[in-house]
Amino acid sequence: MLKRLLAATMGAALLWSASAMAAADMGQFRGKTITYIVSTSPGGGYDTYGRLIAKYLQKYLTGSRVVVRNVPGAGHIVGANTIYAAKPDGLTIGMFNTGLIYDQLIKRQGVLFDLAKFSWIGKAADDTRVLMVSKSAPYKTIGDILKVKTPIKFAAAGVGSAAYNDARILADALHLNVQIVPGFTGNEGEMSMLRNEVVAEVGTAESMEQFVKQGHGFFALALSGNPNALPGVPRARDYVKDERGKRLLTLIETLSEIGRLTAGPPGMPAGVLAAEREALDAAMKDPALIAEAKKLDLDLDPASGALVEARIKAALNQPPETVAALKSAAGG
Amino acid sequence: MHLDVAFSTLFDLLTTPRLLFLMVIAVPMGVFFGSTPGLGGKLGLVLLIPFVYNMDQLTGAVFLCAMHAVVHTGGSIPSILIGVPGDGPAAATALDGFAMTRKGQAGRALGASFGASTVGGLLGAMFLGLSLPILEPIILNFSPAEFFLLAILGITFIATLSGDSFIKGMIVGLFGLMCAFIGLDPSTGSPRFTFGQIWLWDGLSVIVAVLSMFAVPEMISLGVRGRSEDVSAQTASRLQGTAAVEETVSRKVSYAQIFHGLWDVTQHKWLVLRCSLLVAAIGVIPGLGGDAAAWMAYGHTVQSSKHPERFGKGEVAGVIGAETGSCAKEAGSLLPTLFFGVPGSSGMAIMLGAFLMLGIQPGPTMLTDHINIVWSLIWALVIANIICVIMLIATGPWIGRLGSVKASFLIPYVLVFALLGCYLYGGNWQNLILVMVVGSLGYLFKRHDWPRAPFIIGVILGKIAEDSLQKAIAIFGAGFFLRPISLILIALILASIGFYMWRARRPKIVPSHA
Amino acid sequence: MLEGRLLVSGIMLVVFAAAVGLSFTYAPEARFLPLVIGIPGLLLSAIQFVAELRDRHPAPVVTREEHHREGRMFAWFLGFVGALVLFGFLYAGPALVAAYLYFSGREKWYVALAGAAFAWTVLYGVFDWFLGLPLFDGLVFQYVFG
Numbered sequence: 001m002l003k004r005l006l007a008a009t010m011g012a013a014l015l016w017s018a019s020a021m022a023a024a025d026m027g028q029f030r031g032k033t034i035t036y037i038v039s040t041s042p043g044g045g046y047d048t049y050g051r052l053i054a055k056y057l058q059k060y061l062t063g064s065r066v067v068v069r070n071v072p073g074a075g076h077i078v079g080a081n082t083i084y085a086a087k088p089d090g091l092t093i094g095m096f097n098t099g100l101i102y103d104q105l106i107k108r109q110g111v112l113f114d115l116a117k118f119s120w121i122g123k124a125a126d127d128t129r130v131l132m133v134s135k136s137a138p139y140k141t142i143g144d145i146l147k148v149k150t151p152i153k154f155a156a157a158g159v160g161s162a163a164y165n166d167a168r169i170l171a172d173a174l175h176l177n178v179q180i181v182p183g184f185t186g187n188e189g190e191m192s193m194l195r196n197e198v199v200a201e202v203g204t205a206e207s208m209e210q211f212v213k214q215g216h217g218f219f220a221l222a223l224s225g226n227p228n229a230l231p232g233v234p235r236a237r238d239y240v241k242d243e244r245g246k247r248l249l250t251l252i253e254t255l256s257e258i259g260r261l262t263a264g265p266p267g268m269p270a271g272v273l274a275a276e277r278e279a280l281d282a283a284m285k286d287p288a289l290i291a292e293a294k295k296l297d298l299d300l301d302p303a304s305g306a307l308v309e310a311r312i313k314a315a316l317n318q319p320p321e322t323v324a325a326l327k328s329a330a331g332g
Numbered sequence: 333m334h335l336d337v338a339f340s341t342l343f344d345l346l347t348t349p350r351l352l353f354l355m356v357i358a359v360p361m362g363v364f365f366g367s368t369p370g371l372g373g374k375l376g377l378v379l380l381i382p383f384v385y386n387m388d389q390l391t392g393a394v395f396l397c398a399m400h401a402v403v404h405t406g407g408s409i410p411s412i413l414i415g416v417p418g419d420g421p422a423a424a425t426a427l428d429g430f431a432m433t434r435k436g437q438a439g440r441a442l443g444a445s446f447g448a449s450t451v452g453g454l455l456g457a458m459f460l461g462l463s464l465p466i467l468e469p470i471i472l473n474f475s476p477a478e479f480f481l482l483a484i485l486g487i488t489f490i491a492t493l494s495g496d497s498f499i500k501g502m503i504v505g506l507f508g509l510m511c512a513f514i515g516l517d518p519s520t521g522s523p524r525f526t527f528g529q530i531w532l533w534d535g536l537s538v539i540v541a542v543l544s545m546f547a548v549p550e551m552i553s554l555g556v557r558g559r560s561e562d563v564s565a566q567t568a569s570r571l572q573g574t575a576a577v578e579e580t581v582s583r584k585v586s587y588a589q590i591f592h593g594l595w596d597v598t599q600h601k602w603l604v605l606r607c608s609l610l611v612a613a614i615g616v617i618p619g620l621g622g623d624a625a626a627w628m629a630y631g632h633t634v635q636s637s638k639h640p641e642r643f644g645k646g647e648v649a650g651v652i653g654a655e656t657g658s659c660a661k662e663a664g665s666l667l668p669t670l671f672f673g674v675p676g677s678s679g680m681a682i683m684l685g686a687f688l689m690l691g692i693q694p695g696p697t698m699l700t701d702h703i704n705i706v707w708s709l710i711w712a713l714v715i716a717n718i719i720c721v722i723m724l725i726a727t728g729p730w731i732g733r734l735g736s737v738k739a740s741f742l743i744p745y746v747l748v749f750a751l752l753g754c755y756l757y758g759g760n761w762q763n764l765i766l767v768m769v770v771g772s773l774g775y776l777f778k779r780h781d782w783p784r785a786p787f788i789i790g791v792i793l794g795k796i797a798e799d800s801l802q803k804a805i806a807i808f809g810a811g812f813f814l815r816p817i818s819l820i821l822i823a824l825i826l827a828s829i830g831f832y833m834w835r836a837r838r839p840k841i842v843p844s845h846a
Numbered sequence: 847m848l849e850g851r852l853l854v855s856g857i858m859l860v861v862f863a864a865a866v867g868l869s870f871t872y873a874p875e876a877r878f879l880p881l882v883i884g885i886p887g888l889l890l891s892a893i894q895f896v897a898e899l900r901d902r903h904p905a906p907v908v909t910r911e912e913h914h915r916e917g918r919m920f921a922w923f924l925g926f927v928g929a930l931v932l933f934g935f936l937y938a939g940p941a942l943v944a945a946y947l948y949f950s951g952r953e954k955w956y957v958a959l960a961g962a963a964f965a966w967t968v969l970y971g972v973f974d975w976f977l978g979l980p981l982f983d984g985l986v987f988q989y990v991f992g
Contacts, residue, residue, distance in 0.1 A: 035980060041759070042378040043682040069980045071759045074533040078760065081530075109523070110530040153807065159521030181806040183518045183799050186681055187673070194672065195472050197807045210673045210688070214695035295385075297688050379977055499894050503858050506887035510865050510880065517876035524876055525868060548923065555919040555950070556912070740951025741961070744943040747926045748965065752935055752973070752981070761931055761982050768927040772920070773857065780854045798879050 024275035029090070030063030036262075037094025039079020041072040045207065048296055049124055049260045050095050056283035061275065069094075075161050076100055077110050084113035086265045090272035093121060093264040098255040099162020101315050106327050108160070116316055117266035119273050120308040122280040126301040127259025128205040128225030129166055129252055130233070132217045137199035142220045142234050145200070151179040155189030155198040158182055165326070166252060167202035170223060170236065172325060173245035193217060204256075205230060206299055223249065224256035226301070247322050254315040258308050259301075277305040338461065341707040345715060351394055355712065358398035359720045365399070366406025369418035369543060370753020373403035374679040381686050390708055392690045397666070397709050398716035400679060404626075404658040405449040405720050412441045412651070413735035415550035416746055418753065420538040421626030421658035423788050426546055428643060428650030435646045438735045439585035442728055443593020444648050445655045446721045448604060451597060452656035453717035455608035456615070456663030457710050463667075464699065464706075467616070471668055474617040477812040479800035481821035482614070483793045486624055488828045489631025490786040495644055498836075501783045508790020509797075511536045518802050531762045538623055539757040540766055541791045547750040548771030549778040554739045585732025590725055596648045603633060603649060607656040615664025623792045625664075629657025631789075635831065644785070663713055670694050670706060855895040862888040922950065934984030936974070940966040 036057070038050035051068050058066040071079040076096040086092035103111050131142070137152075139145050145152065154171070157163035159182045171178050181198055189201040190211045200220070201208070211217050222233045237253075240246050262280060264273065283289055284302035293300050318326075345351055365376035376399060384392035407422035412429035425445060432441035463470070487505070494501020514525040515535030526532035597604060607629040614625040633653025634643045643650045665680045673694040675681035687694055698706055724731065754763040777784050804812040813822060866884040869877040929938040944962035947953040953961075973979045 042375055043678065043685070047378070048685065067978055067980050069759070072534070073758070073760060074530050077533075078530060110533070158516065158518065160516065161521075164521075179806070181803060182521075183803055186678075187675060191668075191672070192475075192807075195475055197475055210695075213693070214673055214697075292385075295689055296685075499890055499897075503855075503887060503890045503894060506883050506890070507858060507861065509883045510862070510887065513880050513883075517872065519875040520873050522873065522876060524872055524880070525865065552916075552919045552923055555922065556915045738951070740947060740953070743922075743950075744926075744946035744961070745965065747923065748930070748935070748939045748942060748969075751927065751930055752939075752969070755935070755982050756973075756979060761985070764927050764931050768924065771923070775920075776854050776857070780851050782854055794883075801879070802875075 024278040025271060026060060026275055026279060027062045028272070028275060029061040032064050032091060034058075034061065034064050034066045034090070035092050035094075036066055036068050037071050037079055037083050037092065038068055039071055039073075039076040039094065039096040042070050045204075045298075046095060046097070046260070049298060052289065052292060052296065052298070053095070053124060053262060053280070053283065056286055056289045057276070057279050059286070060279035060282045074110055075103075075158075077103060077108075081110075081112045083263060084118065084265055088119065088265040088268040088272075090264060090268055090276055093262055093276065095260060095262055097162050098127070098258050098261060099165065101251070101255050101312070102162060102165045102326060104316065105318055105323050114266075115312050118312075119264040119266060119268040120305040120312065121262040121264060121273070121276050122284070122305045123258045123262070123303050123308050124260035124284065124301075125206075125299050126225050126229070127256045128229055129202060129223035129256050130205045130208065130219045130230070131170065131200055131202050131221040131223065131236075132208045132212065133200040133220040134193040134196070134198075134217050135215065136193075136196055139199060139220070142239065145176065145220065146174065146239065148177050151177050152200070153198040154178050154180050155184045155192050155201040156180050156182050157185060157189075163203055166223065169248045169252060169326070170202055170221075172328075173240050173248045174236065175245075187211075190216070204259075206297075209297075224253040244321060244325060247319070248325060251315060251318065251322065251326075254311055258303070258311050261308055262305075273305070280305070337703050338707050341704050342711045345394070345708060345711050351391060352715075354391060354395045355398040355716055355719055358395050359402050359716055359723060362399040362402035362716070363406030363409075363720065363724070366403035366422075367409045367418060368753070369410070369416065369547065369750050370539060370756040372407075372419055372679075373400045374682055375756075376400070376403065377679060377682040377686065381682075381689070384686065384690065387690070389690045389692055390705065393687060393692060393705065393709060394712040396683060396686055397712040398719075400683065401453060401659075401662055401713045401716040402720040404655075404662070405446065405453075405717070405724065407658070408445040408449065408651075408655055409442070409724075409731060409734070412445060413438055413732065414737075414742060414746060416547040416750060417542050418539075420542055420623035420788065420792055421654070421661075423542045423546055423785070424626050424630040424654035424657070425651055427630070427654070427785055428645075428647050429654075430550070431644060431646035432648065432651065433735050437589065437646065437648075438732055439587075439589025439728065440593040440596065440648065441651050442585060442732065443590035443725070444596045444651045445593070446590070446724045446728075447594040447597035448652040448655035449659040450717045450721040451604050452608050452611075452659035453663065454714055455605065455656075456612040456660030457713045457717075459609060459612040459660070460663040460667055460713075461707070461710050463616075467667055467671060470613070471616060471672070473817055475807070475815070476800040476803035477808055477815055477818050478821060479617075480797055480804050481813065481818055481825065482628075483624070483797035483800065485821060485825050485828060486628050486631065486789060486793045487797070488825055488832070489628065489635065490789055491829075491832050492631055492635045492640060493643070493783065493785045493789070495783045496641075496781070497783070500781075501786050504777065504782055504784065505786030505790045508541070508787035509794040510790075511541070511787075512791050512794025513798065518799050529762070531758070531760045534758070535795065536766070536770075536791060537754075537757055537763075538788070538792055540754050540763055540770065541788055543750045543754055544767050544770035545774040545777070545784045545787055547746060548767065549775040549784070551743050551746050551750075552771075552775045553778060555743050557739070584736065585729050587725075587729065590728045593648070594725075597652055600649055600652050603636070603653060604656050606636075607632065607653050608660040611657040611660040612664035615661030616667050624796060625661045626654060626658040627789050627792060629660075630654040635828065640835070644783070659717070663710070666709065666713070670698050670709070671696060851898045851901070852895070855891055855898050858891040859888070859895050862891050918950075922946065930982070930984070932984050932986050934987055935969055935981040936966070936983075937987075938984065939969050 036054040038047050040046045054066040054068045058064055071082050080096040080100055083094045104115050133139055154167055156167040164182055167180055192198045219233045221236050222230050223236045236249055240249055365371045384395055407418045408425045411417040411422045411426035412433055415426055415430035417423040417426040429441045490505035514532055516533050517524045611625040611629045630653050633649055634640050669675045669680040669684050675684045751764050754767050862884055866888050869880040926942055929942055940962035943965040944958040947961045948958040974981055
């Protein structure tokens with residue numbers, strides 16, 4: 001007991017000195033304008049998170065002005081390219097979809113960044129991926145779906161998008177007998193479920209929560225995320241049999257764990273990065289931000305930039321088989 | 333029906349000074365967002381959401397609805413006065429509205445536009461109220477198969493809108509459709525017609541198309557026509573086709589003109605009714621989009637007119653049809669947002685987020701537990717439209733001065749702000765280069781009497797057509813068009829083509845505008 | 847100068863030919879609709895081109911003066927795009943307004959300056975400051991200041 005107490009005290013002391021050493025100078029942005037790039041058009045989840053984070057970063061980076069700039073295009077690739085190419089002075093940072101890991105792994109055309117080299121500032125949420133099944137479909141559990149004889153239809157976002165890749169990977173990992181119908185953006189997939197055209201859709205729990213609350217659908221499977229977040233929903237991991245499937249699922253788990261991340265260009269000076277990391281950490285603990293997020297119906301599950309960096313590097317380290325599987329999943 | 337709720341909520345709205353005051357503030361904001369190219373209602377909502385953050389449910393929702401309801405009415409002002417539409421639907425208004433301004437009827441066009449958009453907004457809201465009980469089956473019967481056929485129906489209007497030359501109209505329309513295919517192909521996700529440029533992956537936006545085809549050519553030709561003292565009317569007419577009389581007519585807008593325009597609306601009551609219903613019905617179907625709806629209303633107006641040859645040359649019915657269309661759809665798209673939690677347009681998607689933030693939980697329970705909010709929002713649409721028309725008529729003569737600003741003042745501002753709109757919309761500077769290319773082509777079209785409206789229709793409907801065709805085949809197989817509503821739509825398409833051919837064979841009526 | 851009418855149908859012909867040609871390089875699903883649209887477009891523009899080639903109606907006479915006016919206006923338009931792309935809205939916007947008012951509008955210099963000030967006020971005040979929409983800085987400034 002005493003030993004543990006001692007260890008804890010020492011740990012705390014170390015932490016304290018570490019943070020004191022970093023001595024992040026939160027005032028270094030006084031009078032400066034920081035551009036927070038959101039890689040989508042105004043409106044929608046990323047924009048809402050981005051604007052919220054920008055507002056509170058401004059509060060903690062004393063004296064700065066943080067403005068949101070929307071840089072949409074090519075499914076977040078343009079935004080990520082823009083952040084990557086910016087001058088690493090901490091005055092240009094921003095947010096994009098973690099699903100860009102897929103694009104980097106399969107070396108998609110247009111990718112001008114290396115995710116391993118970004119300066120990671122932190123993340124705001126767990127983007128738990130789920131399989132949602134329509135209430136009017138004849139399938140009541142994931143077991144029913146695993147057993148189907150003729151292919152059933154899943155709605156998915158546009159070919160090549162992160163959400164589409166998630167669906168393909170799930171189908172691949174679980175050997176589902178499905179036909180994926182792409183091209184559903186926003187809530188169109190849910191509308192299609194209401195019309196009984198498709199039976200299910202893969203997406204984030206957050207975006208589908210409303211539909212489930214209204215009684216139109218249910219979560220049949222959680223692909224990732226904290227097991228306690230969705231009580232009673234079976235976990236995809238328990239249904240994957242082979243090694244290849246497990247590896248693919250790990251990738252989804254990793255990238256949904258580091259959702260709504262904030263990054264800066266490679267090579268940011270240590271003092272600048274430390275200050276921005278600290279500001280984001282402080283912002284995410286701010287009761288006002290938490291209250292605002294609750295009102296906006298945004299989930300929060302923040303983590304530090306160091307953790308994000310480690311996770312991204314691990315996720316990028318995939319064997320050729322996984323990359324090949326991804327390429328075939330992405331539909332060429 | 334919940335008549336008691338319907339009237340008590342109206343009474344509450346009208347007797348709560350705070351709500352009325354907020355609506356009076358919201359309306360000019362909506363007009364501002366609508367009349368500035370590239371801003372639009374969607375961005376207006378995003379930027380206003382922080383302001384409603386601390387309001388209570390009803391106040392916040394009424395404020396946002398009132399702002400959003402009048403965006404399109406605002407958009408008609410620059411379309412009519414200077415020929416610079418700010419978005420897809422406004423371009424339909426510009427066709428006849430700006431032509432009227434050149435004939436010295438700016439006031440009449442503004443009056444017709446204000447009147448038609450208000451009546452359209454009112455009828456749309458009434459349609460919203462009356463259709464509550466039958467809403468669900470209507471919405472659920474329209475699948476991608478029907479979207480595809482609706483898009484084809486809209487494309488057949490290209491023939492009607494081709495003006496004097498059918499072939500030229502078809503070429504431009506097909507060119508617009510081709511431009512709609514720029515970007516990632518929906519079935520393989522690979523880039524198409526992008527020339528290795530990643531910013532083209534998302535395609536040619538309607539905003540860029542509209543500003544390039546209308547704003548840029550209008551400004552260039554205004555500059556060429558230039559200072560009227562050193563260019564003879566005859567030279568001007570040779571360069572500009574029909575615009576010969578322009579420099580000699582007064583552009584002053586008077587109340588008399590505005591009321592003349594309002595009177596015109598009453599003279600086209602059946603047209604207004606048909607367009608409102610058509611468009612509210614299209615707006616109610618999530619996934620088709622309001623841009624398409626306004627153009628279909630305009631296409632219907634031309635097709636059903638006894639004098640289709642007058643359109644595009646300053647026919648007041650064209651303004652009325654287009655304006656009724658763009659305003660009636662707002663009411664239509666509010667429905668699915670409220671009852672399914674599934675937004676009917678991209679603007680409504682943001683509205684949905686705002687509703688959730690205010691603690692309004694859209695869904696089927698809206699009809700049972702929160703019917704008062706539903707009716708309050710319907711009335712907010714109605715009242716906002718009325719406030720808007722009163723404000724605009726009152727200030728009409730002053731707004732009208734925009735139309736008589738000296739060309740050399742208008743040109744630099746319009747060019748800078750049109751280019752700004754294109755930049756803000758896509759967030760990339762490369763859009764400016766795109767405007768340069770497409771805008772130059774737009775000027776050549778204008779200069780050599782090629783119709784430009786079919787291009788916009790092609791760009792708007794091409795994406796919808798390809799996207800929904802691909803989904804329809806994936807969902808229903810190749811026989812997707814055998815569904816009952818699909819067959820009705822196919823009959824309508826054939827009727828539309830047949831009607832056009834029958835009319836084309838009739839002896840030509842002498843053009844009346846000459 | 848090349849007859850204007852022919853110019854437009856010629857451009858359309860070339861564009862459709864190029865688009866149809868490009869379409870054949872895409873996967874079958876991706877080229878289906880572009881071909882369905884492109885081939886009729888190519889045929890129609892060929893018909894129109896030939897029709898205009900054989901059109902014996904005299905083309906409207908365009909004077910030298912008119913050509914000059916058109917050329918000048920086009921140059922202004924290209925100049926507007928170029929300046930905005932290079933120097934951004936906040937700097938090039940007001941400068942273009944002033945330049946146009948002074949040179950093309952032949953306004954007094956103080957009118958041109960007032961016009962520029964108004965443009966700057968709207969660009970900065972309304973868009974950047976009030977609405978919080980950052981405007982494009984221009985390639986030159988991006989290059990110089992990162």
